[in-house]
Each structure stands twice: as structure tokens, then as C-alpha cells.
Amino acid sequence: MKPKDPNSPIARIWDFFSSVRLTVVLLLTLAATSIIGTLIPQNASPADYFQAYGPFLFRLFSILDVFDMYHSWWFQFLLLLLTVNILVCSLNRLSGTWKIVFQKNPSVDIDRFRKIPNQTVFTDSRSMDALKAIYVPRVKRRFGYVRMEDTEKGFYVFAEKGRWSRLGVYTVHFSVILLLIGALIGSFFGFEGFVTIPEGEAQSQIHLRKTGDVLPLDFAIRCDSFHVSFYESGTPKEFRSDLSILVGENAVLKRSIRVNDPLHYKGISIFQSNYGKLPPNIITLNLVSEETKMEYRKELSAGQKIDLPEGAGTFVFKDFRNRYPFRGQDLGETVIGTLIAPNGNSEEIVLPLKFPGFDRMRKRALVFSVEEINPRYYTGLQVSKDPGVWVVYSGFMIMILGCYITFFMSHRRLCIEVTPKGNSNRVLVTGTANKNKLSMETVVSKITQDLAA
Amino acid sequence: MTSSLILSVITFIYGFSAALYVASWIFKKASIGKAATWITLAAVVGHVAGILLRWVESYQMGIGHAPLSNFYESIVFFSWTLAVIYLVVERAYQNRVIGAFVAPIAFLAMAYASLSPNINDRIQPLVPALKSNWLIAHVIACFVGYAAFGIAFGISLMYLIKHSGRDRNSRLLALFPEQRLLEALNHQMIMFGFLFLSIGIITGSVWANSAWGSYWSWDPKETWSLITWFIYATLLHARMMRGWHGKRLAYISIIGFGAVLFTYFGVNLLPGLHSYSQ
Ligand code: HEM
Numbered sequence: 001m002k003p004k005d006p007n008s009p010i011a012r013i014w015d016f017f018s019s020v021r022l023t024v025v026l027l028l029t030l031a032a033t034s035i036i037g038t039l040i041p042q043n044a045s046p047a048d049y050f051q052a053y054g055p056f057l058f059r060l061f062s063i064l065d066v067f068d069m070y071h072s073w074w075f076q077f078l079l080l081l082l083t084v085n086i087l088v089c090s091l092n093r094l095s096g097t098w099k100i101v102f103q104k105n106p107s108v109d110i111d112r113f114r115k116i117p118n119q120t121v122f123t124d125s126r127s128m129d130a131l132k133a134i135y136v137p138r139v140k141r142r143f144g145y146v147r148m149e150d151t152e153k154g155f156y157v158f159a160e161k162g163r164w165s166r167l168g169v170y171t172v173h174f175s176v177i178l179l180l181i182g183a184l185i186g187s188f189f190g191f192e193g194f195v196t197i198p199e200g201e202a203q204s205q206i207h208l209r210k211t212g213d214v215l216p217l218d219f220a221i222r223c224d225s226f227h228v229s230f231y232e233s234g235t236p237k238e239f240r241s242d243l244s245i246l247v248g249e250n251a252v253l254k255r256s257i258r259v260n261d262p263l264h265y266k267g268i269s270i271f272q273s274n275y276g277k278l279p280p281n282i283i284t285l286n287l288v289s290e291e292t293k294m295e296y297r298k299e300l301s302a303g304q305k306i307d308l309p310e311g312a313g314t315f316v317f318k319d320f321r322n323r324y325p326f327r328g329q330d331l332g333e334t335v336i337g338t339l340i341a342p343n344g345n346s347e348e349i350v351l352p353l354k355f356p357g358f359d360r361m362r363k364r365a366l367v368f369s370v371e372e373i374n375p376r377y378y379t380g381l382q383v384s385k386d387p388g389v390w391v392v393y394s395g396f397m398i399m400i401l402g403c404y405i406t407f408f409m410s411h412r413r414l415c416i417e418v419t420p421k422g423n424s425n426r427v428l429v430t431g432t433a434n435k436n437k438l439s440m441e442t443v444v445s446k447i448t449q450d451l452a453a
Numbered sequence: 454m455t456s457s458l459i460l461s462v463i464t465f466i467y468g469f470s471a472a473l474y475v476a477s478w479i480f481k482k483a484s485i486g487k488a489a490t491w492i493t494l495a496a497v498v499g500h501v502a503g504i505l506l507r508w509v510e511s512y513q514m515g516i517g518h519a520p521l522s523n524f525y526e527s528i529v530f531f532s533w534t535l536a537v538i539y540l541v542v543e544r545a546y547q548n549r550v551i552g553a554f555v556a557p558i559a560f561l562a563m564a565y566a567s568l569s570p571n572i573n574d575r576i577q578p579l580v581p582a583l584k585s586n587w588l589i590a591h592v593i594a595c596f597v598g599y600a601a602f603g604i605a606f607g608i609s610l611m612y613l614i615k616h617s618g619r620d621r622n623s624r625l626l627a628l629f630p631e632q633r634l635l636e637a638l639n640h641q642m643i644m645f646g647f648l649f650l651s652i653g654i655i656t657g658s659v660w661a662n663s664a665w666g667s668y669w670s671w672d673p674k675e676t677w678s679l680i681t682w683f684i685y686a687t688l689l690h691a692r693m694m695r696g697w698h699g700k701r702l703a704y705i706s707i708i709g710f711g712a713v714l715f716t717y718f719g720v721n722l723l724p725g726l727h728s729y730s731q
Contacts, residue, residue, distance in 0.1 A: 020690050020693050020694055021694055023690045024687055024690050024691050024694065027683045027684075027686050027687040027690065028683070028684075028687050030683050031680045031683035031684050031687070031712075034676050034679060034680050034683070035680060037671060037676060038673035038676050038677060038720070042671065070671045070676075183669075192666065192667060231516070231578040233578065235578065235580060236580060236581060237578065237581070238581050238584075239581060258581065259581035259582050259584070259664055260581070260582065260584060260585045260660075260663050260664045261663075262663065262666065269666055271664070271665060271666040272581075273665065273666075382665060382666040382667075383666075384666040384667065386667075386668075389662065389668065392668060393659070396655040396658075396659070399651060399655070400648070400651060400652055400655065403647065403648045403651055404648060407644040407645070407647070407648055408644075436641075438634075438637055
């Protein structure tokens with residue numbers, strides 16, 4: 001892959017991108033610049049930034065895209081440089097590695113083995129032929145490829161294993177590229193949005209997180225019901241939405257989703273994200289007449305007007321508030337209604353749920369309180385599509401596999417040379433490994449013991 | 454006997470073993486070193502018993518979950534892993550001076566977890582987002598990686614001390630492993646740590662995808678784990694440049710562990726949404 005003429009501009013660029021020095025510079029730059037985005041909160045509102053940093057820094061940071069730096073042109077450019085670096089570097093070395101890994105008959109440079117410091121020597125008095133018969137099978141137990149050849153006076157046994165582990169590094173580098181491609185696919189063809197759906201209702205459009213734009217879906221999501229349970233301490237234990245996917249009027253899919261257990265439909269995933277309480281639309285009122293001591297119960301829905309017993313007029317359920325400040329205190333969830341007396345006078349009635357006796361303060365014939373509300377939840381869903389996620393996940397698996405191969409496997413070569421020495425034979429055992437040389441020393445001494453036995 | 458009590462006692466045992474390792478190094482007494490090994494081994498066994506008991510206790514409280522779900526539990530797991538990996542290294546290389554530099558890390562981490570007023574050591578129920586097997590894999594992988602980096606940090610310190618020692622044959626340096634071995638060991642720990650950090654980041658991002666629908670969102674904790682990963686990747690490649698040996702690699706290893714500590718402790722001081730803290 002390397003250009004022929006070493007002085008051509010293409011060759012210069014090629015050399016620039018094949019250098020490990022560039023890798024080190026890029027990785028350090030990525031590490032250093034990534035810190036910025038953790039010190040300056042990302043994607044907040046411009047007004048907040050302006051207030052926090054003042055006009056000058058605000059302008060500067062805006063120009064440099066610091067408020068969304070991981071998607072800025074310069075950060076993406078660094079990633080692009082890294083990608084080109086990996087590609088060029090890998091292509092540069094691949095042909096050499098390929099030749100080593102896929103050769104049929106590895107050539108053996110016996111002189112090189114003789115000079116390796118990692119070696120042991122012993123003598124064996126058995127005959128050459130006997131040694132051949134013993135050594136080859138013993139070496140075979142530990143090495144995949146074994147070859148015996150005669151030399152001028154004696155013979156040697158060459159063995160090796162783990163040749164293919166030299167490809168591990170390429171796997172790791174390939175996985176990094178897969179991750180970047182997967183991320184790119186996601187950012188071009190995917191989206192991330194959210195939608196909130198009250199229980200019992202359906203929604204067919206979502207809001208995009210990045211821009212806030214509305215995105216219509218070609219199906220609707222209906223929240224059939226929502227459930228939340230709590231621990232004794234009051235923190236949520238589990239929340240669950242029972243969802244239906246509607247195409248037209250038909251529910252084509254019904255499923256419950258929980259946090260960590262999303263629903264997938266046509267490449268779109270729906271995640272349980274948060275929830276909230278909506279004002280109830282049905283409440284039950286309790287009315288006590290001070291005169292007749294009669295107790296009445298009335299169910300009514302939001303905005304509904306009812307006639308009151310004992311000719312007391314009419315009542316409208318006007319509003320529900322989660323908080324109601326009263327003389328510097330918060331009364332909590334409160335129903336607000338309007339009472340219209342027979343004479344046409346209207347009066348606002350405040351009914352905090354926690355204080356059923358509150359309405360007594362009005363000192364009227366009919367005392368109102370809220371007996372029950374039908375709380376209603378809405379579910380907050382993250383709706384996203386990422387067609388690149390499988391590319392990214394493959395990258396993940398390949399990276400783990402590749403790192404394992406690269407770090408813990410090595411190409412090991414062993415050479416045993418036997419030469420006559422007096423009446424006996426001199427046996428030289430040597431070995432090399434492309435990595436983890438210390439453990440190869442152990443292998444050589446183990447083999448030596450094995451052969452001498 | 455509660456798990457908290459066991460783990461507090463274990464903290465002191467680690468302190469004792471760390472002191473013995475240091476003493477055995479300074480006074481050149483092999484017998485003290487042997488005792489340190491046995492005491493560390495005992496601490497490791499007690500430690501795992503404490504962790505298992507905590508697991509059982511969480512079930513007795515009706516909120517059963519693996520004891521890997523909050524800050525306290527993760528530090529406890531970190532020290533345990535560090536001690537185990539250390540014992541393996543000690544056995545493989547038959548050198549106890551390393552213990553003088555590594556055992557104190559296990560002790561300090563445990564002491565910090567047990568004594569710091571900012572750390573809640575109660576067993577807490579899990580919020581829904583944390584109920585995931587990916588999370589358990591994530592925590593285990595990350596902290597195994599961090600433990601290996603912790604040991605690489607100790608070894609790098611030794612390397613620098615040995616390197617800068619004016620009198621290479623001074624009494625205290627005599628028992629140090631050779632520089633060549635320290636360098637190889639540093640590299641080995643970093644390869645091991647890098648594999649596990651990668652697995653940790655990957656499982657974390659699969660978890661985020663299943664919980665929130667996005668495998669990467671650049672929140673500060675994620676970003677710092679990536680920064681740590683970049684630093685160790687730098688180290689792996691710097692080895693291949695001419696002139697980048699020994700000393701410089703030891704410095705990168707130390708900086709890398711600084712990034713680990715920041716990912717671990719510092720990020721909580723930054724603004725962010727990683728629910729997995731305190
Ligand atoms: C994030 C990006 C990268 C990652 C995660 C990565 C990962 C790795 C790993 C794990 C190793 C094995 C190191 C060892 O055995 O100690 C390695 C080796 C190597 N990397 Fe990278 N690398 C990346 C980028 C690059 C780039 C951009 C280049 C381009 C020059 C490069 C060139 C090399 C070379 C030449 C080797 C040595 C191969 C050998 O031992 O034969 N790497 N890389």
C-alpha cells in the first residue's frame with residue numbers, strides 16, 4: 001500500500017499518517033480537550049452561559065463550539081484524523097504481517113536462533129534417531145506447527161504457535177473504526193426524542209432532544225396505564241407503562257415497558273424515562289350538612305357543574321393544584337371549585353386534600369371536603385432510533401476479543417538444534433515470542449526439562 | 454456480626470499488613486514479609502466474606518441486590534480486587550517489596566470508604582435505573598481495571614524511585630525487582646487494566662442504551678472514563694516510539710491513575726447526570 005517514490009507529496013502524507021507519534025499526539029489531545037466539556041456543562045441555554053461567563057468568554061466559547069464541544073467541527077476533525085491514522089497505519093503494516101501469518105513453510109534462520117539470549121543447552125547420550133523420535137512428538141504437545149530438518153551434522157526441530165495472534169492488533173484498530181462508523185450512521189440516520197403521554201391517551205409525534213423540533217411517527221403510542229411503586233423510604237422502586245402501538249385504529253403491539261426494559265418497534269425503541277402526576281379528572285366530594293346532619297357523596301369530573309343537595313345551589317370543579325400556599329404554609333394538593341348560591345352569588349371554595357376540615361372555616365350550612373381523587377399519571381418516554389447501534393455493538397465485541405488476543409496471546413517460535421559432540425549430542429533449546437518475552441523464558445526451560453527427561 | 458463490622462475490622466487488618474510489608478522491606482526481614490502475605494490472604498478471605506454477608510443482608514432487608522451498587526460498595530470491591538491481583542503478582546514474581554507500595558493502596562481505599570463522613574455505608578434500595586445485570590458487569594469490569602491500574606501505579610512509583618536512586622545499590626533499593634521486570638510488570642498490569650476498562654466502558658454503554666436509549670451521552674463520568682482510556686491507549690502506543698521507555702511510561706501510568714481517581718472521586722464535584730454516585 002505504500003507509495004513507491006519516497007519523496008512524492010503523497011508519500012509524505014502517507015508517512016505522516018502512518019506514524020505512531022501522530023497517534024500519541026492525537027490521543028493526548030483528545031484526552032486533554034475532552035476535559036473541557038466536563039468542566040463546562042454542555043448544551044445548556046445560551047442565557048445561562050452568558051450570565052456565567054460574561055460577554056467576552058461567551059463569544060469566544062460560542063465560536064469554538066465549546067458549549068457542544070463533542071459535536072464541534074474541531075473535535076470531529078480530531079476523530080477523523082485518528083481514523084485516517086489508524087487506517088493508514090494498519091494498511092502500512094498489514095502486508096508484512098499477512099506474509100508471516102499465512103505462509104505455508106516458515107523459513108527458519110538457524111543462525112538467528114543460535115544468537116538468542118533466551119536459550120538452554122544440555123547433552124543427551126541417546127542416538128540421533130532416538131532423539132528425533134522422542135523430540136518431535138514432545139514438542140507437538142505444546143506447539144501447533146512442528147517441522148524437523150536435517151542439518152550437515154545433526155538436525156533441528158522448529159515449532160511455532162499463535163501466528164494468527166499477530167492479527168489481534170488489527171482487530172482492535174478495526175473495532176475502533178467500526179465504533180466511529182456506527183456513531184456516524186446513528187447521527188445521520190437516527191434520532192433521539194421524547195414524548196409525554198397521559199394515561200389513556202395516545203401520541204403520534206415526538207419532540208427531538210437536540211432541536212426541540214416535532215417529529216411525526218407513522219404510528220401512535222398509547223399509554224393504557226401507568227404504575228409506580230415505592231420503597232418505604234419513599235424512593236421509587238419501579239415504574240412501568242403499559243403501552244399499545246396503534247396503526248390507524250388497530251393496536252398492533254401491546255407491551256409493558258420498565259426502566260431497563262424497552263420496547264422495539266420497526267427500528268424505533270421506546271424507553272421508560274420518567275413520569276409525573278396530572279391533575280385528576282375525577283374527584284369524589286363529601287358534603288356534610290350542618291343542619292340536617294346528612295352526608296352526601298358526589299362524583300364529578302373536571303369542569304363539570306353539579307346541583308347541590310338541600311337547594312344549596314351549584315358547584316363547579318374548576319381546578320386542581322399540587323401546591324396551595326396559605327398564610328405562609330403549603331397546603332399541598334388542593335381542589336378548587338366555585339360555589340354558585342341560589343341567589344347567584346359565587347364564591348371560591350378551597351379544598352386541600354390533607355385537611356378535610358378546612359372548609360369548616362367558612363361557617364356555612366354545607367361543609368365540603370374531598371373524599372377521593374383519581375390520580376392520573378403521565379409517562380415520559382424516550383423514543384429513539386439508531387440504526388448504527390448494531391455496528392457499534394459489533395465494534396464492542398470485536399474490541400474485547402481483539403484486546404484479549406493482542407494482550408494475552410503471542411506468536412511463539414521454538415528451535416531445538418541437535419549436533420553431535422564427542423560420543424554424545426549437544427542439544428540447544430531457544431525460543432522467541434513477539435510479546436511477553438518473560439513468559440517465553442519459562443516455556444523454554446519447561447521444554448528443556450521435558451526433553452531431557 | 455454485621456458485614457459493616459467485618460469490613461471495618463478488615464480495614465485494620467489491611468493497615469497491619471501494609472505496615473508489615475513496609476517493615477519487611479526497610480528492615481530486610483523475610484519473615485515479616487511472609488507474615489504480611491499470610492495476613493493479606495486472611496484479610497482477602499474475610500473481605501470476601503464481608504461482601505457476601507452484605508449481599509445476604511440486603512436480601513434479609515427485602516431489597517436484595519448484589520453489593521456493587523453504590524460508592525461505598527464499589528470502593529470495597531476495588532480494594533478486594535487490588536489485594537487479590539497483588540497476591541497473584543507476588544506469587545508469580547516472588548517479590549514482596551511491591552507489597553510495600555501496593556498494600557497501602559488497599560488499606561487507604563478501605564479506610565476512606567469506612568471513615569469518610571461523605572460516604573454512606575448503609576445498604577440502600579436500588580432505584581429502577583440501577584436494576585440491571587449490565588450494571589453489575591459494568592461495575593465489576595471497571596473496578597477490576599482500576600485495581601490493575603492501581604497496582605501499575607505502585608509499580609511505576611517503584612520504578613521512578615529505583616531510577617532516581619543516586620546509589621543504585623543502596624540498602625533500600627537492593628530488594629527492588631530489576632528495572633526491566635518493573636517495566637514489564639507495569640506494562641502487564643496496564644494491558645490487563647486496559648482490557649477490563651474497555652469491557653467496563655462497553656458494558657456501561659450497553660446498560661445506558663437499555664436504560665435511556667442512548668449508548669453514549671458525554672456525561673462527565675462517561676467522558677472521564679474515556680479520558681482515562683485515551684491516556685492508557687497513549688501509553689500502549691508510546692512504548693513503540695524511540696526513546697519512550699521506562700521513566701516516561703512510568704509517568705504516563707501515574708497520570709493515568711490520577712485520571713482513574715478523578716473519574717472515581719472528582720466527577721462527583723462536577724455537574725452531571727450520572728445517577729451512580731453517593
Ligand atoms: C483509539 C484508538 C486506538 C486504540 C484503542 C488502539 C489500540 C491498540 C492496542 C490495544 C495495541 C496493542 C498494544 C500492545 O500490544 O501493547 C495497539 C498497538 C498498535 N497500534 Fe493502536 N490503537 C489505536 C490507534 C492507533 C493508531 C491511530 C495507530 C496509527 C499509527 C496505531 C498503531 C498501532 C501500532 C503500530 C501498534 C503496534 C502493533 C504491533 O505490535 O505490531 N494505533 N493499538
